Amino acid sequence: MSQNTRLSMTSSLHDTRYARRTSVVERNLNKTRSAEVGLSAFAFLFSEMLQYTQKRVQGIQDLERKLNDFGYRVGTRFLELITWREKNNRREISVLDILYFIHTTVWKALFGKQADSLEKSTENNDEYMISDNEPIISKFISVPKDLASLNCGAFLAGIVEAILDGSQFPARVTSHTLPIEGYPLRTTILIKLDAEVLLREEQIK
């Protein structure tokens, strides 16, 4: 009997805690540590998103564009959240600063680690590259041979594009797989800034 009451007590305790946790809206925006999402949960959701998209597009380019759109929607919201969380009342105005912000702060908030490199293209003045040796987004994805040119990082490229757009650095962002020794999945996000951004950069100097 006593055991029974104890059992029901613990379960009701558990219930209230559960009820309190149900609402996403009431959760503290600033709480990041214990609010991380399981990688498996994300992997299944992303997998479903890809399957959904695949049924509604023609061709690989179309699919990548759609993924980019999905990422864009995430990015616009994410920029808002992350600038609020950082609380340094700072607005990046130079190209390098905003790219560094993406390379470190954004990557850390999204994946728990910094991106592996941030480079400037040697050929074109308006192109920058952010690379990730082991992109978490495509950790479990094996692209079949008939879709070999598809890069699932297009989603990530969309996020980056939205962040740049939202910070007034309009750019075209694409994603490419460029494997190097030991990192077969290494993905590079190629950022091609609009001419007006470079023009403004010149004026600020």
Next chain:
Amino acid sequence: MIFSVYIINKAGGLIYQKDFNEGLAKLTSNEYLVLAGTFHSVHAITSKISPVRNVTSTGLEVLEADTFKLCCYQTLTGTKFLIIADPNHPNIDNVLHRAYDIYSDYVMKNPFYAPEMPIRSELFDLNLAKLIKSVGG
């Protein structure tokens, strides 16, 4: 030493087969399918003829022969993992479970995999080969 790994879907179709050691006699692809189908049926029969009453049997788990040992692990969804190994191999159950882990990561989370269909996934191949190598081929 582990000779080969088979994965059979819940309908008895062979969805993955790979040999991990040289010198095994090859069968034709049709024979592999027959083998998988036969095992599936035998497994179904063995799970029905358990002498203990009111207990649902999990069916055939180990088959030992002079030259090899076959271990089977059936997941909750009815997919069967088979490993054919050396008769003295110490811990095949552990290898089976880890193979299931790899399967759930690199096959089930892959958006290009259709459930119950043959497995063609680069990362799955890669990680399974790594696992088999780590337990001594």
